[in-house]
Amino acid sequence: MASTVNHDTLFIDAAALRSILSYKTLMNHLESTLPTASSAVESPIRHSHQTSPSSSLLLMPSFSVSSSLPYIGVKLVTFHPCNSSIYLPVIHANYTLFSSVTGQTLASIDGSEMTLYRTACISGLASRHLSRQESRILVMVGAGAMAPHLIRAHLSARPSLNKVIIWNRRNEKAVALVEMMEGEFQGVSFESNGCLDEVVRLGDVVSCATNSEVALVMGKELKSGAHLDLVGSFKHSMKECDDEAIRRGRVFIDNEAALIESGELLGAIERGVICRDHIVGNLVELIRGDKVGRKDSSQITIFKSVGSALVDLLCAQLVYETYKNAPPSSI
The missing domain is CATH 3.40.50.720 (NAD(P)-binding Rossmann-like Domain)
Structure with a gap:
């Protein structure tokens, strides 16, 4: 379900994410953190690149200037609307979470699943x-x-x-x-x-x-x-x-x-x-x-x-911290 990429970086796949995240928990987390985080997080305008007449690549960076939220995050998203005709998801994504203190990679998270949860x-x-x-x-x-x-x-x-x-x-x-x-x-x-x-x-x-x-x-x-x-x-x-x-x-x-x-x-x-x-x-x-x-x-x-990249960062924070602190038997 989840594996260690190296000693410091976690790979959190879709199954692991589903096992630690609930809609109610995430909504409560966003309700309690969004008001303060909105002034503490920088989210440059997302990059959107047309990769074909109908397909796009989006890059969504975000970083916190607060010591209570010591993270940098980037989401990479592909949008291929024609996938629906071949029964594949239209959106695929990956999220990378870094420490804003050391710059080291903390986690690679299934961005497609995380996006579904955070958007909903x-x-x-x-x-x-x-x-x-x-x-x-x-x-x-x-x-x-x-x-x-x-x-x-x-x-x-x-x-x-x-x-x-x-x-x-x-x-x-x-x-x-x-x-x-x-x-x-x-x-x-x-x-x-x-x-x-x-x-x-x-x-x-x-x-x-x-x-x-x-x-x-x-x-x-x-x-x-x-x-x-x-x-x-x-x-x-x-x-x-x-x-x-x-x-x-x-x-x-x-x-x-x-x-x-x-x-x-x-x-x-x-x-x-x-x-x-x-x-x-x-x-x-x-x-x-x-x-x-x-x-x-x-x-x-x-x-x-x-x-928004801000909501992605807050969602990644909850996923990463919950996963990291959860007993191995519960993952």
């Missing part, structure tokens, strides 16, 4: 602050590698959810995900549905994780009090909802990069549907209480995430 937990954490406490139905738009993690994180963040409806362009993938997750959560039912507008109308929480460049969620279909979670887009051409959804929603972002990389927000601003001030705040401001999330039960809230 950021969405779950936002839902804690933005979705209604009495939310019952979760709609999952997309049935790729990210979907089961988002479902688990949302169910962990909002225990009132008792029904999950999954939609995917290829319905057989939605059916397969339902079969995989049925019975995993006591008291939660799972089903698939091929009519997206119909299921969006039902969703108290609607979570999207697709590579779509055409709007999927129509704003007119969002029910009163819904929370919309947008995960998929990270470049201008991508979008998972239309302008009407953005216009109707009280919008929060994970970090300022969303205003550079999110197709939904950039497009709506460029077309004059919203102005920059329509973005209420970011996740750290929500956690601190600097910004009010949901003002009433009828309001539509939106959370757009594009990922």
